[in-house]
Amino acid sequence: QQQVKQSPQSLIVQKGGISIINCAYENTAFDYFPWYQQFPGKGPALLIAIRPDVSEKKEGRFTISFNKSAKQFSLHIMDSQPGDSATYFCAACPYGQNFVFGPGTRLSVLP
Amino acid sequence: EAQVTQNPRYLITVTGKKLTVTCSQNMNHEYMSWYRQDPGLGLRQIYYSMNVEVTDKGDVPEGYKVSRKEKRNFPLILESPSPNQTSLYFCASHRASFPDTQYFGPGTRLTVL
Numbered sequence: 001q002q003q004v005k006q007s008p009q010s011l012i013v014q015k016g017g018i019s020i021i022n023c024a025y026e027n028t029a030f031d032y033f034p035w036y037q038q039f040p041g042k043g044p045a046l047l048i049a050i051r052p053d054v055s056e057k058k059e060g061r062f063t064i065s066f067n068k069s070a071k072q073f074s075l076h077i078m079d080s081q082p083g084d085s086a087t088y089f090c091a092a093c094p095y096g097q098n099f100v101f102g103p104g105t106r107l108s109v110l111p
Numbered sequence: 112e113a114q115v116t117q118n119p120r121y122l123i124t125v126t127g128k129k130l131t132v133t134c135s136q137n138m139n140h141e142y143m144s145w146y147r148q149d150p151g152l153g154l155r156q157i158y159y160s161m162n163v164e165v166t167d168k169g170d171v172p173e174g175y176k177v178s179r180k181e182k183r184n185f186p187l188i189l190e191s192p193s194p195n196q197t198s199l200y201f202c203a204s205h206r207a208s209f210p211d212t213q214y215f216g217p218g219t220r221l222t223v224l
Contacts, residue, residue: 009151032210043115043201043215044154089153093210097142097161098169103153 004092006102013109019077021105023090026071030092030100033066035075038087038104047088048075080109113138115216117202123222124192132187132219134202140214141207143185144169145177147198148218154201160185161207192223 005024013019023033034049050057050064050073057064063076077084090102115136124130136143144159146169156169160179174196176188185204189196199220205213 006153034210034213041218043203043217045215046211046213049211095208097207097210098156098159099144099154099210099213100156100170101146101154103151 004090004100004102006090006105008105009103010106011108013080013107015080015082015109015111017080017109019080019084019107019109020074021088021090021107022072022074023102024070024072025092025100027092027094027100028071029094031095032093033064033073034091034093034099035062035064036089036091036101038089044089077107080107082109082111085109113214115202115204115214117200117216117219119219120217121220123224125224126193127191129188129190130192130221131189132200132202132221134185134187134216135183136185136202136204136214137183138204138206138212138214139182140204140212141182143179143202143204145175145185145187146201146203147171148201149198157187157200189221192221194223197221197223 035047036044037047038044061078066073088105091099093099141162145157146154155171158177160166202216
């Protein structure tokens with residue numbers, strides 16, 4: 001029940017295209033859903049996050065879509081750039097405590 | 112500058128030789144965690160601490176110990192390391208009830224021969 005599933009494992013997108021990564025969870029106690037971006041040799045860094053009281057959140061080229069009834073959320077990267085090439089992790093957190101992470105998606109944006 | 116520091120960044124050791132990885136944060140965060148990152152498995156929580164002298168097991172605690180004697184420090188101890196503990200380790204901290212304040216350290220790559 002603690003698991004967060006994430007797909008795809010890897011993703012190759014052309015520059016200017018849309019990157020979409022999907023996650024699913026089971027635990028209804030989760031109330032915070034962040035996405036982290038990790039570059040090689042660095043720690044993960046918070047990219048964007050959403051609470052379950054809204055269905056979508058947009059920050060620049062990054063959008064989270066959230067479907068509470070389906071227990072799914074996704075990250076959309078519009079106009080993908082080579083600098084977006086990184087590993088992306090979705091996560092879920094109940095009541096500001098323990099984070100549960102998905103297995104990650106390695107995104108490559110081709111120039 | 113807000114940061115989480117870890118030392119050492121790289122460590123190669125042998126089976127059974129006790130080691131400690133230090134973690135320190137300068138943001139006065141109550142909550143600190145240790146994760147290990149393995150290919151295809153993402154980040155898995157080892158131990159966490161909600162405040163000084165309060166620690167608890169995460170998802171993969173076997174073979175690890177932690178302590179939280181000061182708010183800023185949260186060392187990870189491997190008393191008898193084994194090869195299956197070869198991994199990339201991250202320390203993180205955040206304000207209690209404010210998960211959007213989570214910062215990660217730069218990571219420690221551990222190899223146990």
